[in-house]
Amino acid sequence: MFISIKRIFQIAIMILKRQGLATFAMIFVIAITCLQVSSMFLLGKISQSLILDLEEKVDISVYLKMGTSEEDIFSIKEKLSQAPQVKKIEYVSSEEAREIFIERHKDDLLLMESLVQVGNPFLASLNIKAFMPDHYEEIANLLENSSFRDLVEKVDYYQRKPVIERIFAITSGINKALLFLSLVLGSLTILITFNTIRLATYSLREEIEIERLVGASDWFIRGPFLLQGGISGLLAFLISLSILSLACFFLTPQLKALFPDLSLFSCFGENFFSILLIQFLTGTGLGVFSSFIATRKYLKI
Amino acid sequence: MIQFNKVTKIFSPNSAALENISFKINETEFVSIVGKSGAGKTTLFKLLLVEETPTKGKVFFENQDVHKINRSQLYKLRRKIGMVFQDYKLLPSNTVYENIAYVMKVIGASDEDIHRSVSKVLEIVGLEEKVHNFPRELSIGQRQRVAIARALVHRPKVILADEPTGNLDPYHTSEIIQLLLKIHDLGTTVILATHNKEIINSLEKRTITLENGKVIRDDKKGRFIL
Ligand SMILES: Nc1ncnc2c1ncn2[C@@H]1O[C@H](COP(=O)(O)OP(=O)(O)OP(=O)(O)O)[C@@H](O)[C@H]1O
Numbered sequence: 191m192f193i194s195i196k197r198i199f200q201i202a203i204m205i206l207k208r209q210g211l212a213t214f215a216m217i218f219v220i221a222i223t224c225l226q227v228s229s230m231f232l233l234g235k236i237s238q239s240l241i242l243d244l245e246e247k248v249d250i251s252v253y254l255k256m257g258t259s260e261e262d263i264f265s266i267k268e269k270l271s272q273a274p275q276v277k278k279i280e281y282v283s284s285e286e287a288r289e290i291f292i293e294r295h296k297d298d299l300l301l302m303e304s305l306v307q308v309g310n311p312f313l314a315s316l317n318i319k320a321f322m323p324d325h326y327e328e329i330a331n332l333l334e335n336s337s338f339r340d341l342v343e344k345v346d347y348y349q350r351k352p353v354i355e356r357i358f359a360i361t362s363g364i365n366k367a368l369l370f371l372s373l374v375l376g377s378l379t380i381l382i383t384f385n386t387i388r389l390a391t392y393s394l395r396e397e398i399e400i401e402r403l404v405g406a407s408d409w410f411i412r413g414p415f416l417l418q419g420g421i422s423g424l425l426a427f428l429i430s431l432s433i434l435s436l437a438c439f440f441l442t443p444q445l446k447a448l449f450p451d452l453s454l455f456s457c458f459g460e461n462f463f464s465i466l467l468i469q470f471l472t473g474t475g476l477g478v479f480s481s482f483i484a485t486r487k488y489l490k491i
Numbered sequence: 492m493i494q495f496n497k498v499t500k501i502f503s504p505n506s507a508a509l510e511n512i513s514f515k516i517n518e519t520e521f522v523s524i525v526g527k528s529g530a531g532k533t534t535l536f537k538l539l540l541v542e543e544t545p546t547k548g549k550v551f552f553e554n555q556d557v558h559k560i561n562r563s564q565l566y567k568l569r570r571k572i573g574m575v576f577q578d579y580k581l582l583p584s585n586t587v588y589e590n591i592a593y594v595m596k597v598i599g600a601s602d603e604d605i606h607r608s609v610s611k612v613l614e615i616v617g618l619e620e621k622v623h624n625f626p627r628e629l630s631i632g633q634r635q636r637v638a639i640a641r642a643l644v645h646r647p648k649v650i651l652a653d654e655p656t657g658n659l660d661p662y663h664t665s666e667i668i669q670l671l672l673k674i675h676d677l678g679t680t681v682i683l684a685t686h687n688k689e690i691i692n693s694l695e696k697r698t699i700t701l702e703n704g705k706v707i708r709d710d711k712k713g714r715f716i717l
């Protein structure tokens with residue numbers, strides 16, 4: 191037992207030495223696959239957080255008529271929060287609305303002056319966030335048909351409808367495109383990997399057949415190749431991890447300019463262990479599995 | 492020990508490489524198989540080593556139908572048989588030493604055992620100086636001697652020698668034949684396929700003569716008659 195493990199290691203090292211170029215090609219394609227899979231994963235994470243950010247910014251406001259009592263407003267709020275579509279309701283009194291306005295425009299002296307003259311023109315409002323994008327329409331309809339519709343001055347959903355719809359069209363578009371891209375690229379790289387490894391092992395056909403004929407067992411022949419595949423996969427994993435880390439590090443400032451809220455490198459950091467695992471499994475898995483498939487073909491005799 | 496039972500092998504539909512072959516070889520026999528080129532000698536060996544499967548009939552080794560052995564267990568049969576392949580079948584990327592050592596590694600021999608046995612067979616076939624050369628760096632006759640060395644090194648029960656002297660000069664030919672006889676004296680079953688008339692006539696051992704895939708003679712003390 192021990193001696194055959196020793197032999198398998200010896201032969202694997204011999205293969206690695208003699209098949210330098212083929213091993214190099216194998217490491218190269220596996221590394222590309224690892225990179226592709228893990229960067230797709232990272233891209234997915236990033237777009238997810240961007241989409242969340244966008245969705246977080248979407249809400250509708252229900253403005254209530256001047257002079258509606260807080261009591262009424264709270265009962266409306268109570269009723270609305272029972273609707274299954276509503277995720278969060280926030281009450282902004284006219285006083286608070288005024289403060290927010292002042293905070294935002296405090297440098298505009300002219301505006302501030304006229305505000306003093308007008309008093310408080312702001313309506314109290316309820317800010318509503320829904321669970322799903324298409325819930326906003328339903329909530330707007332709900333308000334339209336409710337008993338308290340006379341208290342509602344306006345619902346700004348109708349003004350903002352086109353913006354909201356565009357945002358959701360874009361985000362679902364991004365998701366679909368990402369999925370499509372990773373499917374296409376994924377199958378492409380796996381195809382290339384298998385082909386490269388098949389070519390790399392093709393020259394071994396004759397040797398494997400001879401080895402079978404002089405009495406080597408399947409595992410004695412296959413073991414070294416699986417080991418070679420595993421080692422290549424491991425190297426590919428290390429290479430692709432370093433490339434991805436470096437790429438994230440150097441691309442972070444550039445992306446910051448485009449999306450100020452996004453830090454690529456911290457996103458990489460947060461998902462480091464998932465990425466590590468994904469790359470490790472892709473690398474060694476692909477290395478061992480493709481060696482297994484490649485040798486299986488030649489072990490028929 | 493070895494038995495062919497009504498074995499037929501058909502490669503192409505219009506001609507049989509072997510047709511209804513039956514014979515028995517006992518343990519420690521020395522048998523020569525003679526026949527013209529294309530008579531079916533190599534095919535016979537391939538069937539015994541399960542490199543090919545018979546179209547009809549059965550091949551037994553130690554009372555076991557070799558074509559019923561599970562593919563993953565075939566190595567056990569092959570380790571008992573030392574085959575000198577007509578086309579040598581040396582591993583091109585291994586040195587002479589590694590080629591011969593491989594069959595010992597396969598059976599789990601220790602490094603010392605391997606070193607001792609390989610050195611000894613290399614000395615026997617006179618290739619001590621070529622230990623670290625690759626097959627492509629050897630002459631054809633030298634390659635043939637490596638193939639012979641590999642077939643002997645792990646002391647198999649049976650040696651199948653397919654034209655082992657085809658590319659050797661008379662000196663090395665008689666050396667190899669003496670070697671086979673010596674191994675046979677030590678208790679190994681030897682089956683020798685050849686079309687060398689002198690060898691057969693000087694051996695005076697059992698000879699099976701094949702013609703067009705059929706056994707036409709099986710003589711106790713064979714002469715080369717074709
Ligand atoms: N793989 C194959 N496919 C088709 N025909 C084959 C195959 N192997 C052998 N044959 C045919 O079987 C017949 C016997 O071949 P075999 O190699 O057994 O002859 P042989 O007696 O060993 O000849 P030689 O003395 O030249 O080595 C030949 O006619 C050959 O063409």
Ligand SMILES: [Mg+2]
Nearest residue numbers: 532533534577
């Ligand atoms: Mg032949």
